Each structure stands twice: as C-alpha cells, then as structure tokens.
Amino acid sequence: MATSPHSQADPAVAEPAAGATPAFSPLYQQIKELILQSLQSGEWKPGEAIPSEMDLAARFRVSQGTVRKAIDELAADNLVIRRQGKGTFVATHAEQHVRYRFLKLMPDSGDRDSEGPAQRAVLDCKRVRASAEVARALALRTGDPVIQVRRVLSFGGVPTILEDLWLPGNAFKGLTAEQAAGYQGPTYAMFELEFGVRMVRAEEKIRAVLPDPQQAAALKVSQQMPLLSVERIAYTYNDVPMELRRGLYRTDTHHYRNDLN
Missing domain, CATH: 3.40.1410.10 (Chorismate lyase-like)
Structure with missing residues (x-):
C-alpha cells in the first residue's frame, strides 16, 4: 500500500517489501481495507457501532473526510449501516x-x-x-x-x-x-x-x-x-x-x- 501523504508516516499503512513494485491506491481505499480488517477480525460485531469518523481519523492519522469516503463505500457495499444521529453500525442479517x-x-x-x-x-x-x-x-x-x-x-x-x-x-x-x-x-x-x-x-x-x-x-x-x-x-x-x-x-x-x- 502507499504511505499516507502526511508528514508523519501513517502507522496503519505497510511499507512495500524490498524489490516489490508498490501498488498505489487512494488513501481512502487503504482506510477502507483497514476497517475491513477490523470487521473480519471481529473487533466490531454485527449490529455493534463502529468508532466515530473523528475517532477513526485519529486512529489512522488521516482526515475525517478520508474516513467518511471509506465508510461511504462500505455502506454502499452493505457492510455498515449509517443511522442518523446515532452513528455507523456493522450491518447484520438480523435487521x-x-x-x-x-x-x-x-x-x-x-x-x-x-x-x-x-x-x-x-x-x-x-x-x-x-x-x-x-x-x-x-x-x-x-x-x-x-x-x-x-x-x-x-x-x-x-x-x-x-x-x-x-x-x-x-x-x-x-x-x-x-x-x-x-x-x-x-x-x-x-x-x-x-x-x-x-x-x-x-x-x-x-x-x-x-x-x-x-x-x-x-x-x-x-x-x-x-x-x-x-x-x-x-x-x-x-x-x-x-x-x-x-x-x-x-x-x-x-x-x-x-x-x-
């Protein structure tokens, strides 16, 4: 993955292996993949709220807009559900x-x-x-x-x-x-x-x-x-x-x- 454009390297984005051709992707796509990893590992269970955009932005050291764009794609894929005034929740088949x-x-x-x-x-x-x-x-x-x-x-x-x-x-x-x-x-x-x-x-x-x-x-x-x-x-x-x-x-x-x- 590509590194964050911030002056301090984003700790969540891995450096490419020596000799490997780096596969560049937009930063929001990298954040989407990191959130997917947390979903897959069960850090947030189906039906549970995920951290706020502000908290995720601080966690990954990116802008809130970048996190929002990543969550937009996850919501479009039916992986998370936004609830007005309540936050974003892991989608569940119990809904x-x-x-x-x-x-x-x-x-x-x-x-x-x-x-x-x-x-x-x-x-x-x-x-x-x-x-x-x-x-x-x-x-x-x-x-x-x-x-x-x-x-x-x-x-x-x-x-x-x-x-x-x-x-x-x-x-x-x-x-x-x-x-x-x-x-x-x-x-x-x-x-x-x-x-x-x-x-x-x-x-x-x-x-x-x-x-x-x-x-x-x-x-x-x-x-x-x-x-x-x-x-x-x-x-x-x-x-x-x-x-x-x-x-x-x-x-x-x-x-x-x-x-x-």
Whole structure:
C-alpha cells in the first residue's frame, strides 16, 4: 500500500517489501481495507457501532473526510449501516430491512409480509467429506470436512423451496439439525450469532429444471412441473467462500425478482 501523504508516516499503512513494485491506491481505499480488517477480525460485531469518523481519523492519522469516503463505500457495499444521529453500525442479517436481501423469491401478490416467515423443516444435517466439486466451490481440499444440510422452506404451509447447503466444517463445527431448524430469524443471522460468520455477498446461477422423484415428493409437485434451480456461493469478508447452496424453487405462486442498479 502507499504511505499516507502526511508528514508523519501513517502507522496503519505497510511499507512495500524490498524489490516489490508498490501498488498505489487512494488513501481512502487503504482506510477502507483497514476497517475491513477490523470487521473480519471481529473487533466490531454485527449490529455493534463502529468508532466515530473523528475517532477513526485519529486512529489512522488521516482526515475525517478520508474516513467518511471509506465508510461511504462500505455502506454502499452493505457492510455498515449509517443511522442518523446515532452513528455507523456493522450491518447484520438480523435487521428487518435486510433479512430478505439474499432471498429473491417473491409471492405473486408482491406482499412478502402477508405470507409470514418461512417455516423450515430440516431433513438432514450431517458432517461429510467434501467432494471435488464442493471443495472447489468452497476453496477447500477434496475430502475436507463440510456440514451438509437439506431442508424444505414452506410459506403459508406450502413447501416452496428445497435446499441443499454445504458449509466449511471447521467454521461451522457443532451445527446441528435442531439448531438449524430452531432459530427463529434468518439463517444468515444465526450464522453471525452462533458462528461469527457474516455473509456479505453472493453469486448465483439460475436455470429451469424438472425435479427427480425425491425432489418432487419433498415439494409435493409432479415431476412434470418446471422448477427454478438456483445455485449460490456466499462469501464473507475478503471474498472467502463460506457456503454453497443449491435450491429448487416452486414458481406456481412465486417469482424470482432481482433489482438491478
């Protein structure tokens, strides 16, 4: 990273290694990375306030405007939330307005609140060895331990989503079917609270498929009903993959909606 332009070197910015070509970046980007490091290390937990812009400016020996610009980008990335008159807080999936950030399936009525929260039925939760495909998605080695969860999400008593999840075994050690089914809030909020893992972004691939007999039975549909297959890899800070999720969505009363900005 480049050094601070102040007369006294910024202690938070590392000097490049001897012989290395320095990778220059704007100072606010360097401060953003330092704040990200604190988020990743758990210095500030989801839902907690981070220090004020003035305190962070003093900590990193930069201007308050530089800190503000760094926080602007973190807020745009949904990593922190500004609250007028209260400060800036680490974003959390427990927040009401973001709890459906990663669930794009909407009822055709358009009113998600009218159908209430999803009812979760965990069909299986076990510790297994990662296949080559799962290991590749989660940046693990083939044979590394992973937690595999299969569950059905129902809305209004109608089974609507069949999901398979794979999670790194070390990060989610001890996860049980009772824990996965019993938590009343969003699953990602439970991951934050119980395992200290915050999902900050995800990539999805979508295609139309027909269910096999087992999948059709779980969703109570015929094998001729087209389903939406959604494969997601969710990442925590610094683009570390922490979940592979494959879901089959019924779309007879729901649709997939994504807002593009």
